[in-house]
Amino acid sequence: MASSVIIDSLKKAHILELLADGKRLDGRSLEQPRELSIDVGVIPKAEGSARARLGDTEVVAGVKVQPERPFPDTGDQGMLICTAEILPIAHPTAETGPPTPDVVELARVTDRGIRESKMLDMKQLVLEKDKSVIGVFCDNAVTDHDGNLFDVCSYATTAALNSCKLPKYEMQDDSPVKIENETIDPPITTLPVSVTMARIGDYILVDPNMDEWSCLDARITITTNSDGNVVALQKGGPEGFTSDQLIKCAEISVQVGSKIREIIKEATKGSN
Amino acid sequence: MGGRDTDIVLLDENGIRSDGRKVNETRKVTIKAGVLKNANGSAYIEFGDNKILVGVYGPRDVHPKHMSDTSTGILRCRYHMAPFSVGERKNPAPSRREIEISKVIKEALQPAVMLKEFPRTAVDVYMEVLQADGGTRCAALTGASVALADAGIPMRDLVAGCAAGKAADTVILDVNNEEDQAGQADLPIGYMPNLEKITLLQLDGVLTPEEYKACLEIGIDGCKQVYEIQKKALQEKYFSTGDVKNG
Amino acid sequence: MSNDKNRHVIPGEVITTGSYRSEQNTFTEGDKIISTVIGLSDVRDGSVRVIPLTGGYVPKDDDLVIGKVVSHSAMSWQVNINSCYEGMLPASDIFGRDFSSHSDDLTSKLDNGDLIAARIVNADKTRDPLLTISGRELGKIDSGELMYISPSKVPRLIGKRGSMIQMIEGATNANVTIGQNGLLVIACDDSNGLIKAINAVELIEEQAHVANLTDKVNEMLESKSE
Numbered sequence: 070m071a072s073s074v075i076i077d078s079l080k081k082a083h084i085l086e087l088l089a090d091g092k093r094l095d096g097r098s099l100e101q102p103r104e105l106s107i108d109v110g111v112i113p114k115a116e117g118s119a120r121a122r123l124g125d126t127e128v129v130a131g132v133k134v135q136p137e138r139p140f141p142d143t144g145d146q147g148m149l150i151c152t153a154e155i156l157p158i159a160h161p162t163a164e165t166g167p168p169t170p171d172v173v174e175l176a177r178v179t180d181r182g183i184r185e186s187k188m189l190d191m192k193q194l195v196l197e198k199d200k201s202v203i204g205v206f207c208d209n210a211v212t213d214h215d216g217n218l219f220d221v222c223s224y225a226t227t228a229a230l231n232s233c234k235l236p237k238y239e240m241q242d243d244s245p246v247k248i249e250n251e252t253i254d255p256p257i258t259t260l261p262v263s264v265t266m267a268r269i270g271d272y273i274l275v276d277p278n279m280d281e282w283s284c285l286d287a288r289i290t291i292t293t294n295s296d297g298n299v300v301a302l303q304k305g306g307p308e309g310f311t312s313d314q315l316i317k318c319a320e321i322s323v324q325v326g327s328k329i330r331e332i333i334k335e336a337t338k339g340s341n
Numbered sequence: 342m343g344g345r346d347t348d349i350v351l352l353d354e355n356g357i358r359s360d361g362r363k364v365n366e367t368r369k370v371t372i373k374a375g376v377l378k379n380a381n382g383s384a385y386i387e388f389g390d391n392k393i394l395v396g397v398y399g400p401r402d403v404h405p406k407h408m409s410d411t412s413t414g415i416l417r418c419r420y421h422m423a424p425f426s427v428g429e430r431k432n433p434a435p436s437r438r439e440i441e442i443s444k445v446i447k448e449a450l451q452p453a454v455m456l457k458e459f460p461r462t463a464v465d466v467y468m469e470v471l472q473a474d475g476g477t478r479c480a481a482l483t484g485a486s487v488a489l490a491d492a493g494i495p496m497r498d499l500v501a502g503c504a505a506g507k508a509a510d511t512v513i514l515d516v517n518n519e520e521d522q523a524g525q526a527d528l529p530i531g532y533m534p535n536l537e538k539i540t541l542l543q544l545d546g547v548l549t550p551e552e553y554k555a556c557l558e559i560g561i562d563g564c565k566q567v568y569e570i571q572k573k574a575l576q577e578k579y580f581s582t583g584d585v586k587n588g
Numbered sequence: 589m590s591n592d593k594n595r596h597v598i599p600g601e602v603i604t605t606g607s608y609r610s611e612q613n614t615f616t617e618g619d620k621i622i623s624t625v626i627g628l629s630d631v632r633d634g635s636v637r638v639i640p641l642t643g644g645y646v647p648k649d650d651d652l653v654i655g656k657v658v659s660h661s662a663m664s665w666q667v668n669i670n671s672c673y674e675g676m677l678p679a680s681d682i683f684g685r686d687f688s689s690h691s692d693d694l695t696s697k698l699d700n701g702d703l704i705a706a707r708i709v710n711a712d713k714t715r716d717p718l719l720t721i722s723g724r725e726l727g728k729i730d731s732g733e734l735m736y737i738s739p740s741k742v743p744r745l746i747g748k749r750g751s752m753i754q755m756i757e758g759a760t761n762a763n764v765t766i767g768q769n770g771l772l773v774i775a776c777d778d779s780n781g782l783i784k785a786i787n788a789v790e791l792i793e794e795q796a797h798v799a800n801l802t803d804k805v806n807e808m809l810e811s812k813s814e
Contacts, residue, residue, distance in 0.1 A: 078702050114390065
C-alpha cells in the first residue's frame with residue numbers, strides 16, 4: 070500500500086531536513102513511538118477483545134474460542150490462528166476483495182509473532198488428545214490506517230489474548246460440551262510485543278507514520294517476548310540494512326518493547 | 342427462524358420483554374459522527390448490543406473505469422461482519438447473506454442520495470459490524486445515513502432503520518437477537534422521515550394483514566425515534582459552539 | 589436584509605416554504621425548500637441556499653488550486669486537486685504548442701509528488717477539470733509549508749475582500765498561497781512568523797463558525813508568545 074500513496078515532494082524534503090536535526094514532522098524523536106492507548110473488552114460478546122490506537126492508526130482485535138479437531142501431527146496441542154484485515158473504511162486505497170500481498174503479509178507476521186513466542190501454552194488447550202482441542206482465533210480489523218499496522222495488530226492481539234476468558238468444556242459422549250457461566254483464564258506464558266522501525270537514509274525511526282512509511286527505504290519489524298528475547302523478524306521495503314543497523318534495531322526493539330509491554334499489562338490488569 | 346421452543350420468556354404477564362423493554366420500546370441507540378481520520382465521512386452506532394462502524398469515501402474516482410456512469414455518480418455499499426462479531430466465529434469472506442444485505446441497504450439509501458451532480462464518480466459506503474445482536478441491517482443503514490451526511494454527500498433526507506416483529510403472538514418494536522431466534526416474525530424497515538417514504542422492507546416469518554399493518558405503524562414510529570438520534574449526532578458534531586472536535 | 593430564517597440544517601430538513609428560488613444545496617418538494625447537506629441556510633432576495641459545513645471541493649472555472657502530480661501520460665499530467673475529479677494539465681501548457689511527445693520528456697518539468705499552484709480552465713464535469721500553470725503566481729511550488737483545511741473554511745480564511753489573510757500576512761511577513769480546494773502553502777523566511785501563521789490558520793479552521801473570530805486571530809497574532 071505504501072507505493073500507492075504518493076508523498077508530496079515538499080513533505081518528503083521536509084522529513085529529510087528534520088531528520089538531520091534528529092526531529093520528525095510530528096515532533097517526535099527518532100526512537101519515540103506515538104502515543105498508545107489500549108482498551109480491552111470492547112466487544113463484550115467475544116471471548117476477548119481489545120482496541121489499540123497508536124497515533125491515528127486503530128485496530129480492533131476480537132478473540133473467538135471454539136472446540137476443534139486438532140491438526141493430525143499435533144494431537145496434544147490446541148489451535149491458535151491469528152488473522153488481520155485492513156477494512157475498506159481504514160484508508161482510501163484499501164480495497165475489498167481477496168487480500169493483497171500487503172494484507173497477507175500483515176496477517177502472517179501478526180500470527181507468527183504470537184505463535185513463535187508461544188504466548189499461549191498450547192498443551193493446556195487439549196480436551197481429549199487427538200480428538201478434541203480448544204481452537205483460539207484472534208482476528209484483527211484495521212479501522213483507521215496511519216502507518217505501522219504491524220505493531221498495532223501485535224498490541225491489539227496481545228492485549229485481547231491476555232484479557233480473554235476461555236469457555237470451559239467437558240467431554241460428554243466423545244463430544245465437547247460447553248459449561249455455561251464458567252470460564253477459565255488463558256494459559257499465558259509471555260507477552261510478545263513487536264516494534265517496527267523504518268530506515269530513511271541513514272536514520273532509523275521507530276513507529277513510522279503513513280508519511281514516513283511512504284518514503285522509507287527499508288523497514289524491519291522485530292517481536293520480543295517478556296524475557297527480552299527476539300521471537301520474530303520481518304524485513305520489508307525496497308532497500309537494505311547493514312548488519313550494524315539491524316543490531317541497533319534489535320536493541321531499540323527490546324527497550325521500546327518493554328515500555329509498551331507495561332502499557333499492555335496496565336490495560337489488561339484485572340482481567341487475569 | 343420462528344417460534345422455536347425456548348426457555349426464554351419473550352413476554353411476561355405484565356407485557357415486559359426478556360430484556361426488560363415494553364412492546365413499543367426500542368433498545369438504547371447512541372450515534373457518534375466523524376469518528377475516523379481517513380474516511381471522508383463516518384459514524385459509530387450502538388443499537389442495543391449491536392456495535393457498527395461505518396465509513397464513507399467519495400465522491401471519488403471509479404475503478405475499474407467501465408463501471409463509471411457518465412451521467413451520474415454511483416452508490417456502492419458493503420455490509421460486512423467481523424469474524425468476532427457473532428456467537429460462532431464467522432469466516433471473514435463475504436457470505437451470501439452479507440451480499441444480499443449490502444444490496445438491500447444500497448437500495449434503501451439510493452432514493453436519498455443525490456449523485457447526478459457527480460458524474461463518473463462513486464460513493465462507497467462500508468459498514469462493519471463489530472458486534473451483532475439482531476437488527477444489524479437497520480442499525481447499519483442508520484449509521485450509513487449519518488456517515489453520508491458527515492461526508493457532505495447531498496441527500497434528500499436521512500434514512501432511519503428500525504425493525505418491527507412478532508413474538509409471543511404480539512407485535513413488538515425492535516427485535517433483538519433472542520427474539521429473532523425464538524420469535525414469529527421480523528420486519529426490518531428503512532424510512533425517510535421528512536419525505537415519509539419507506540425504502541427498506543423485508544419480512545422473515547408470517548403475519549396476518551392486521552399484524553402487517555400494525556408492524557408497519559409501530560416500525561415507522563421506531564424509525565422516527567431513531568431519526569431523532571441521527572439528528573442529535575450530527576448536531577453534536579457540527580452545531581455545538583465552542584467545543585469543536587475534528588473527527 | 590433579514591436573515592432571521594438562517595439556521596443550522598441537516599439533509600432533509602425544511603428550510604422554508606413558499607415561492608423561493610431553490611439554489612445551492614437545496615431542492616423543492618411541493619412548496620417546501622429542503623436542505624440537502626449539513627450547513628447554514630441562507631435566505632435572501634427570494635432565493636434559498638445552504639452553505640455547507642462539510643464535503644469536498646467541487647472544481648469551478650477560474651479557481652486557484654494547489655495540486656499534487658500523481659501520474660502522467662504521453663501528453664499530460666494527472667494532478668490530485670483534493671476533489672472527486674483529478675485535474676489534467678496538458679504538456680502543451682508548459683512546453684508550448686510545439687510540444688512533441690518524442691523529444692520533450694514530461695518528467696523533466698514535473699514529476700510525481702511535485703506540487704503546483706494552478707488555475708482551473710474548464711471544470712466541465714463530463715471530463716477531468718483542465719488546469720493551467722501559465723500565469724502570475726502559478727507554477728511548481730518548491731518550498732514552503734503545505735497545510736490542508738476543509739474547503740468549506742477557505743472563504744473564512746481569505747476573509748471579506750482578502751482582509752483576514754492580509755492581516756495574517758502583514759503580522760507575520762509570510763506569503764500565503766491559498767487554493768480554493770483547501771490546500772495552502774505558507775512561505776516565510778522567519779521561523780517565528782511561520783509558526784504564527786500556521787497557528788492562525790489552525791485557529792480559523794477550528795473556529796470558522798464562531799463570532800468575533802477576527803478579533804481572536806488579531807489577538808493571537810499580536811501576542812509576543814514564544
